[in-house]
Amino acid sequence: MYNGAYGDRLGHSFRLNNPPVLYSRTRRGICLAVTELRIDRGGYGMTSPMGREDAYLVCLNLRKQSTHELWCDGHSVCSTSYEGGTTYILDLRRDPIAYIGDPLHSLYFYMPRSAIVEASEELGSNNIASLAFDPGECFLDAIIGSIGQTLLPIFDKATSVNQALVDHLLQGMCAYMASTYSGSSARPDIVKGTLAPWQQRLVTQMMRERIFEGISINELAEACGLSAGALARGFKKSTGMSPHQWLLSRRVDLALELMADPDMSLAEIAFNAGFSDQSHFSRVFTQKMGVAPGAWRKSQANTRRVEAA
Template identity: 25%
Template sequence: MQNPLPASTKTESATGSTAVPVQTKVDGFGCQLAKLDDDTRFVSGDISFHRKRSADPYFGQVATEASDRGFLIGLSLKGRHRRRIFHSSNRSSLHDFEENSIYVRNFADDYKADLDGQFGFALMEISGAGLEEMAGGADLPAISELCGETAHRDAMLGGMLNAIFSVADSNNASNSLVVDQLAAAIGVHVMHAYGKASGAHETTKRRRLSTLEENRSKELLASRVSGVIALDELAEACGLSRVAFIRAFRETTGFTPHEWLTRQRIDLACSLLRASKLPLAAIAATSGLGDLSHFTRAFMKATGAAPGAWRRSRQS
């Protein structure tokens, strides 16, 4: 969560005189912290993800001053939310947000809006440098800004954001590659859907890893079979952006990095089930497949049998 910024509101007494200002803490998006029922944040690559929810039907006003923070994409996680956005020259516009409705705004502009109705929003903050990095990795023209949108429906982005928050909410360290891969896919979608090209497209196509890069990637993944590895570490080892690395790894091996690592973890779990008497929970932890519930789901998906049943059939 970003450091709250102090804001003050003046109250009027019965006689009309101005009372002492009341300090109200707000976040980096101008939301009153005391009125938020959910304030989740995590970072993956060039995107800072936030989830903000409030059951207060009279949330009030949000406002931010112009800055060089980059761009904000907000997606409504539920319908029946309305906001009046104030523009220059004393103009304003009223917008109704249904589920999966988005807005895109530039932090370089002042922003002020009145929020009406309960809301839940997933937010993505991306810097200008982050836009250029993601565009380059996705083999797109140079992109330095996003097109402004308000209350535009984007069901695909909604599905991806629900997925990434679901994985992040599980607090399962073994899912870090899943979060990174979803974040990369979200970045590519945002670039394609809302990116504004700022120059000629100089392609840097390289679709496959070299043998050295493939071996290096697999060695890194295998060395963390029981632990955690970040997508950025794998990409950096091959001198690629995270998006370009995922594409090249999949083209070379037929799997995403997470899929390949999961196969290694399942193979390790099978070896431990067959040759040891370790409890299932210990095997789950040793093979990097999280808690027993997650281990069971992943194992059944890969083998068609529950771990205990698979072990009994191999040891009998």
């Protein structure tokens, strides 16, 4: 039976088994939950559909992601980066899926819309039906961050005493979301200076299709009906990186997948991932991952040996 996007059900979307999860219930018996997800390797790829339902996931990002790509209703709505400590909200009615390029550590707070409505009524407001937010927009919220950090050590210490604290925090989180982020969910206006959603989707699609040989700014700009300068400025404001940086980041993601093959040399991986040579690959990889490709590959091999032992 479908039990909502938390615990094992949410873990399956990320191909993770038995992720840690904490539960609570509102006064009306509506389930609230928070799931901890960790992916310690880069180049993970796309998540699986979580299943449509009338609920939200409030995601607290505990680790930086250089690329955050989100699709809702089968359309790209966001392609940017985010810092550790930021939050974004997913509307599960819109069938969200995401691309994960870097190692991930996040808390996902599961909140049915009926729980938001219940919390708003208890706060004295009877006209709140949903949360208002821009899809994929990451923001800093000290309250959400503090609740998440307080819950983190409890995942490994599930006791009846701690359950009282979990109830307090999850129900308080629900009330906080209802009072702070409630409103009508209207389609957001395009932020001045950014690319239109269709332009951003087109540019990233064209660069993915030309990941090996590369593509010029002029070609991207012409496809979007913009000047080269406007395209470059708009893409950076939309995603937090230049088109060239975005393309290099995708090449690193591809290299991470190729490095799973122990028979491929780093020179072969560099060539097959679209880098000009192994030296260029090493510089870009180290800048993104914080460690040289050879050291990263060795650490992954050691991890696999430990897990197999």
